[in-house]
Amino acid sequence: MIVFLNNEHMKPIISPSILSADFAHLAEDIDMLNQSEADWIHCDIMDGVFVPNISFGFPVLKHVVKLSNKPLDVHLMIVQPEKFIPEVKALGAYIMNVHYETCPHLHRVIQQIRDAGMEPAVTLNPSTPVSLLKDIINDVYMVLLMGVNPGFGGQKFIENTVKKTRELRDLINESGSRALIEIDGGVNINTGAKLIEAGADVLVAGNAVFSAADPIAAIEALKNL
Numbered sequence: 001m002i003v004f005l006n007n008e009h010m011k012p013i014i015s016p017s018i019l020s021a022d023f024a025h026l027a028e029d030i031d032m033l034n035q036s037e038a039d040w041i042h043c044d045i046m047d048g049v050f051v052p053n054i055s056f057g058f059p060v061l062k063h064v065v066k067l068s069n070k071p072l073d074v075h076l077m078i079v080q081p082e083k084f085i086p087e088v089k090a091l092g093a094y095i096m097n098v099h100y101e102t103c104p105h106l107h108r109v110i111q112q113i114r115d116a117g118m119e120p121a122v123t124l125n126p127s128t129p130v131s132l133l134k135d136i137i138n139d140v141y142m143v144l145l146m147g148v149n150p151g152f153g154g155q156k157f158i159e160n161t162v163k164k165t166r167e168l169r170d171l172i173n174e175s176g177s178r179a180l181i182e183i184d185g186g187v188n189i190n191t192g193a194k195l196i197e198a199g200a201d202v203l204v205a206g207n208a209v210f211s212a213a214d215p216i217a218a219i220e221a222l223k224n225l
Helices: 023-035 058-067 081-090 106-115 160-175 189-198 215-223
Strands: 013-016 041-046 072-077 095-099 119-124 142-146 180-184 202-205
Touching: 013 041, 013 180, 013 215, 023 058, 023 215, 041 058, 058 072, 072 081, 081 095, 081 106, 095 106, 095 142, 106 119, 142 160, 142 202, 160 180, 160 189, 189 202, 189 215, 202 215
Parallel strands: 013 202, 041 072, 072 095, 095 119, 119 142, 142 180, 180 202
Antiparallel strands: none
8 A cells, every 4th residue: 555645746645535425326436436546435434422423334334345446544433443443454444543532542542453454543523632642643644633523524624624734744743753644524625725735645525526526526636736
């Protein structure tokens, strides 16, 4: 798996979120992503407890895996995500992403994810400060910053996310970490350009891709920001 670290000469990694896909025609949407310049497929699993919505679970993702030729970027918006490390691993997921807010023993969970053979990532909600990652930043493969409050697609982008991205980039540079910065929520051509300039490496896009008249062209436009 080739990964591009933040660099003005490198293109961003694009991870379309199937939360915005048409689940009545999921196979067609996955096939479209396979033909596109998308790098990963972002899978938002919601439990109705940590976030006020329920999305989909492992029975659906087992079919996504069969259809997709892109690595899975699995984002668990759930309580006790560590209980599902074996299930995520069984999918052959590339990245397992857990929320800081749900993991009182975050270091342990990160090590368990890595020991399972996946890349560990951690997500911060909009109100969770970047500074809380100071003692863990060298242990994670990636940090995801939420550009909206998690739970629903199609929300308005929280502008403070751009400032937060710069703060995270500074923390990564100062610590010598090689962690990637991923943004999820409200990402489109306009916000994506601001986020890339601020230091983001990975853009998660849902509505901006699946609601576009030409989703493949929308992905290409994000890829070329």
